[in-house]
Amino acid sequence: MSVVVENLTKIYGEQKAVNNISFEAKPGQVLGFLGPNGAGKTTTMKVLTCYIPQSSGQATVCGYDVQEAPMEVRQNIGYLPEHNPLYLDMYVREYLRFIAGLHKISKPNQRISEMIEMTGLEREQRKPIGALSKGYRQRVGLAQALLHDPQVLILDEPTAGLDPNQLADIRALIKQLGEEKTVIFSTHIMQEVKAICDRVVIINRGNLVADDTIDHLQSVTTGESVITVEFQSKIPQQQLKKINGVKEVRHLNGYRYQILADAEKDLRASVFDFAVDQKVKLLEMRKEVFEMDEVFQRLTK
Numbered sequence: 001m002s003v004v005v006e007n008l009t010k011i012y013g014e015q016k017a018v019n020n021i022s023f024e025a026k027p028g029q030v031l032g033f034l035g036p037n038g039a040g041k042t043t044t045m046k047v048l049t050c051y052i053p054q055s056s057g058q059a060t061v062c063g064y065d066v067q068e069a070p071m072e073v074r075q076n077i078g079y080l081p082e083h084n085p086l087y088l089d090m091y092v093r094e095y096l097r098f099i100a101g102l103h104k105i106s107k108p109n110q111r112i113s114e115m116i117e118m119t120g121l122e123r124e125q126r127k128p129i130g131a132l133s134k135g136y137r138q139r140v141g142l143a144q145a146l147l148h149d150p151q152v153l154i155l156d157e158p159t160a161g162l163d164p165n166q167l168a169d170i171r172a173l174i175k176q177l178g179e180e181k182t183v184i185f186s187t188h189i190m191q192e193v194k195a196i197c198d199r200v201v202i203i204n205r206g207n208l209v210a211d212d213t214i215d216h217l218q219s220v221t222t223g224e225s226v227i228t229v230e231f232q233s234k235i236p237q238q239q240l241k242k243i244n245g246v247k248e249v250r251h252l253n254g255y256r257y258q259i260l261a262d263a264e265k266d267l268r269a270s271v272f273d274f275a276v277d278q279k280v281k282l283l284e285m286r287k288e289v290f291e292m293d294e295v296f297q298r299l300t301k
Helices: 041-048 070-076 092-102 108-118 134-146 164-177 190-196 214-220 237-241 268-277 292-300
Strands: 003-012 015-025 029-034 056-061 077-080 152-156 182-186 199-204 207-213 224-231 248-253 256-262 282-287
Touching: 003 041, 015 029, 015 041, 015 056, 015 182, 015 199, 029 041, 029 190, 041 056, 041 152, 041 182, 070 077, 077 134, 092 108, 092 134, 108 134, 134 152, 134 164, 164 182, 164 190, 190 292, 199 214, 199 292, 207 214, 207 292, 214 292, 224 268, 237 248, 237 256, 268 282
Parallel strands: 015 207, 029 182, 029 199, 077 152, 152 182
Antiparallel strands: 003 015, 003 056, 199 207, 224 256, 224 282, 248 256
16 A cells, blocks of 8 residues: 655656655555646656556555556546546536446445545535536545545545635545545645644755654754743753753753754753752753744755
8 A cells, every 4th residue: 555666766867856855655655746836746656556657666556566557546446636637518427437437336326425525515516517616626626536546545635725724624534545545645834734744845946855753853853853831940051062962052041041953862851860960940841843934944945
């Protein structure tokens, strides 16, 4: 059920749209696939879904090679592209029945009803797609991607055009699907990344610049681990600097300090032990993390 990308490269003429990237998406997690416009995200997704061939490297979906077994790959993937292609003159149920026929789904009416309920299209199911709002068209696109119960979902900007209530519903649905399927989720909305994704892959100008958990990326992007502490009384900075692993101590105000260490070092246990040894009351201690927007900017600028 996993997606494995190894040394994938795609060249258009003299331009490398994707440059030797490798990553893996596994079942039971939502992988955020991020990057600025023109970074190579859509190109990578088109290779994975067999729309275009790679120039070199390898990609497999559920064990099937995208070049050697494209039909098997397509059978195992549900794809919602950024520009959702729909037949606007068809009605919602009519369109989904057409897609069900392409996938040769047994009991299509039952499966269509399940997808309509899952994606919140009950009130719109008998309308022509051309009469729907952009948000409901996205729901139709998501329903067709899920219709054949694929093992892998590739979703490119799936929440574009949704209102706040729709956003909450679709985010919850994607999170739920990620518990049992392999989901690759592309978006420019960093709040969605934090809310939905378990891990992120970030590419910039065709190159892989990050492949990590969100929490770890937020804490190590600057190359430093920073904690903020507040004691009940004043502590000399020189005394705090003697804690094992401390690189720098900054006095903020009152009895509050920032303590810096190397990125991989978590000083919270050491600071707690220090407070116990010194018989000083510790009022607050938190590890500082950067918001995903700032992490993204630092990695792609």
